[in-house]
Amino acid sequence: MTEKLDFDVVLVGAGISGINFAYRLQERCPSLSYAVLEGRHEIGGTWSLFKYPGIRSDSDLYTFGFPWRPWTEQSSIAEGSLIINYMKESAAMYGIDQHIKFHHHVDAADFSSTSKTWTLDVTANGKEKKTIRSKFFLLCSGYYDYDQPLKTLIPGIEDFEGTVAHPQFWPQDMDYTDKKVVIIGSGATAITLMPNLAKKAENVTILQRSPSYILSQPSEDGMEKAIRWLTWWNKPLEHTLIRWKWVLVPFLLTRFAYNFPNAARKMFQNITQSQLPPTIQRDPHFNPSYNPFEQRVCFCPDGDFYKALRTGKGSVETGVIEKVTKNSIKLTSGKELNPDIIVTATGLQLRVGGGIAISVDKAPYNVGGKFLWKGVMLEDLPNAAYVIGYVDASWTLGADATAQLICRMLNTMQKEGVVEVVPRLSDKERNSMKEEPVLRLTSTYVKKAKDIMPKAGASGQWRARSYYFKDILMAWFGDIKTGTEWIRGV
Template sequence: MTSAISPATSPAANDHFDVLVVGAGISGIGAGRHLMDQSPDRSFCIVEELESFGGTWLTHKYPGVRSDSDLYTFGYRFKPWTGAPIATAEEILNYMGEVIDDSELDQHIRYNHHIDTANWSNEDQLWTLTGVRKDTGEAVRFTANFLWMCQGYYEHSKGYTPEWPGMERFKGEIVHPQTWPEDLDYTGKKVIVIGSGATAATLAPNIAEDCEHVTVLQRSPTYFIPGVNENELADQLRALEVDESWIHEIARKQILHDQKEFTKMAVEQPELVTKELIDGIKVYLGDDYDVEKHFTPNYRPWRQRVAFVPDGDIFKGIASGKTSMVTDEIETFTEQGILTKSGEQLEADIIMTATGFNLSVLGGIEFSIDDKPLDFADTVTYRGMMFSGVPNMLWVFGYFRASWTLRVDILGDFVCRMLNHMQENNIKSVTPTVPEADQDMPLMPWIDPENFNPGYLTRSMHLMPKRGEKPEWQHTQDYWLEREELPKVQLDDPVFIYQQ
C-alpha cells in the first residue's frame, strides 16, 4: 500500500499536459481516477505542495481527527468502503493509498510542488503555471490545456484564531488544532478548548482521559447527531456474504435517502428536527443537564453542517465529569486562563482554539488572463464549478450537507464528458459566459446566508464569485438535484463559448 509519507517523485518539472490537477487530496485523487477511467487518452499530472497525498487528512494531526460524515458516501463510488462509517484520518489515508495503488496513480503525482501563478493565454489557448519545488527550491513551470482545481477550500498552513483581549498575558500555551505541535504534552493539565463545531467535539473526548480536566468554551451551541458508529444494513449484508461492491452501493443509497429526508424535514419542520436532535443528546446527559443552554443552537438546523458524534463520546465525557461545557463569551484572557463576560474565571495550562478555517479561494494562486490579474469576485459562478469569462478551468467545491466527495464523482463525470466532447470536435477551449439576455440579472453573494452561514464562509464571502438569480449561475448545494441535472447539461448550450 502507498504510504501516507511516501517521498516525492521527481521527474522533469517543465512539462505540458492535457489536464493539470492541482491538489492530491480527496478531490485530486478522485479526479485522477476519473480521468484514467473516462478519458484514458488524456495526459495529466497531479501537483501537490505537501510531501504526500491526503490534504486535510495529512495536515490535521490533532488527537482523534476523524471524518464528520460517513465513509460510504465520503468514500468514492468506485472504491468500496469496508470499515466503520466514521473513520479516522489514518484509515482515510490508507483508503486513499489503496486507490492510488489500485490505479497506479503515483506515476502521475508530483509532491512538494507549490504553485504561485496561473496565466491563461488566449493566443496560445493554454494555461501556464509557475511555482517552486519546496524540497529543492527549484523553479517549476507547467503548461496545460485544462486546469482542474482540487486544492480544497481553506489554508492548510494556518487556522483561524480570533484576536481576543489579553492573549499575550496568558502564561500557558495557545495552540490551534490545524497546526498541532507534535511535542505537545497535555498530560495532567487543565485544558480549555474554544469552539463548538466538529473539531472541538472530536478533540475534547480524545484528550480528556489524559488531562486533569477539559473545558469546552463556546459562544453558541452547534447541532450534533450522536449515534453508534456502525451501519446496521451493511453489517447485515456482510453477514449474508454479499459482495462488498454491492454493500457499498446499497449502503450509499440508504444513507443518501436518509440524508435527503432529514434535510427536507429540517427545512419543513425545523422545530421537530431540533427536538429530535436535542432528545438524542439527553439520552447521554439526562433531563437534569442544561441541554437548552449548551446544545440548543439559535439557528435553524439546515443552515450549518450537522456533525455526527460516534458513540456520543463527547457527551459521555461530560456525563463522567472529565469534560465540562461553558456557553459564554470571552471578556479577556488572563495569566491563568480566560475570564468570561459573565464573570466566570476558567483556569487553564493550555488553550486550544478550535475556531475554524481561513477560506482560501483557489489555493491563493495569483490567476491572470493574458497577464491581466483575475479577481474571482468579479466573476459569476457557473453551477459552483466554473467561472464566467475563465476558460478551461473547473473548481471542485463540495457539499455542506452531504459528503464532499459526492461532488468529486459528479464533477469527474462532467469534466471527462466535456473533455471528450472537446476532443471529438477539435475544440481547444470552453468559456462559461453569461448570455446577453441575462447580463442584467441581479448578482448576489456566492451562498445565501439564509441557506448556509458558517463563519469561515461569511468572513470571506467578498472573495468568492457571485451568483446569479438563475439556477445555472448558482451553487445549489443540493446533491440530490445535481446528480440528476449535471448529467443532463447540454454541452452545446449557448452558455459555453467554444474556440477551435
C-alpha cells in the same frame, strides 16, 4: 504560435478531490495526459495536514470514500490515519500515484487566449522554478488556507502563560496528561477534541459563544448489520447497498430539516436531551440559535462526546470572553476558568485555489465575486474548473459530480474540435441576477470570506449546487452548452 504542452490536463491538489478527479480522467478520458501537482509531501490534503488527537471524518466514509473503490471497514466514521492509508492505497491501485508530482507548489497560472493554453509557474522542492503548460486547469485544492487558520480576536490571549495551541498546527510533543484544558470553539474540531483529550487530561471544557447541533452516530447501525447479514454471499452488493443507504438517509434528513425546520429543531433537541447528564442543562449549552444544517451539524461516533460529559471529565461553558489573563479566562458573566492549556479551535480561514495568482492574458483574475456556472466553472475563466463538494452531505459526492461533468465536457471538446470553453453571463443575466452564497452556511468563517469566495446565482445555469441526485444526473445528461462559449480551433 503553438505552445508546447506538457500535459493535456493539470490538477492542483492530491487530496480526496484530486485523486478522484484523476481516476475519472483515466476512466472517461484515457487519451488525455495529466499530472497532479501537490505542494506538500504526500497524498491526503486535510488528512495529511491536521494531526490533532482523534482527528476523524465528519461525514460517513461510505460516501466520503471513492465510489470506484468501496470503503470496507465496518465503521462509518474513521480516523485521519485510516483515511490517508485508504487514499494512498486507492491511488496506487490505479496507478494514479505515478502521475503525482509532490513538493510542486503552483504560484501563478495564466491563460493565453492566443495559444489556448494555461501556463503554470511552479516552485518545486522549495527552490526550483518550473513552467508547466496544459490545455485544461483543475483546482482540486479545497477551500481553506493551509498556512493560516482563521484569525479570531481573543482579548489578552498573548498574556496567557500556559500553552496555547491551534488544531491546524498541533504540537506533536504537547503533553496534556492531568492538565486542565479549555477548547475555545464549538465546531466539529472542538467536538472531536474534547472526548479524545479527556482520556488523559484532568478535565476538558468547551468554551463556546454559541452552541452547535451534535448528533451521535453509531459505528455500525442496525440497517448496516442487516445488510451485511443478508448479503454475506455478495460483497460488491453489500458495499453498494450500504453506500446507497448513506446517500439516501442524509439526503432525507437534510430535506426534512430544510422543509420542516421547526420539527427538525424539536427532534434534534429531544435527541440531545436524552444523552445529556442531569448536571448539564440543554439551554443554553445545547440550544443553537439557528435551525439544523444552517451550519454544519457535528457528528460524534458512538456518542463519545456525550460519554465524556457523563463521566464528568468533559464539560461545556457558554459565554463571551472578557479577557484572558496570565492564568485564567474571564467571562463577561463573571465566571472564571483556570486552564493549563488553551486550544483555539476557532475555525478555518477560507481561500480559493490555494492562493494561486490567476490571470487571463496577463490580466489578474479575481475569483471573489465571480459567478460559478453549475457550481463547477468560474465566470470568464477559460478551460478551468473549481472542485467544490457539499456542506450538508459528503464532500466527495459533489466532487465526483464535478469530475464526471468536466470529463464529459472534455470529451465533447475533443469530438467537436473545441479548444476553449468559457462561461459567460449574458447582459440580461448580469443586470438582473440575484446573488446567493456558494456555501449555504451561516457560520462565522463563511461570512468572513464572502468577498473572496465565488458566488452563485438565483437562476439558470448559475444556481448553487443543491443535492447529489440532481447534480449527478446533470453531469450525465444535462445541458453543457447554455451559459458557456465554445470556441473551435482554426
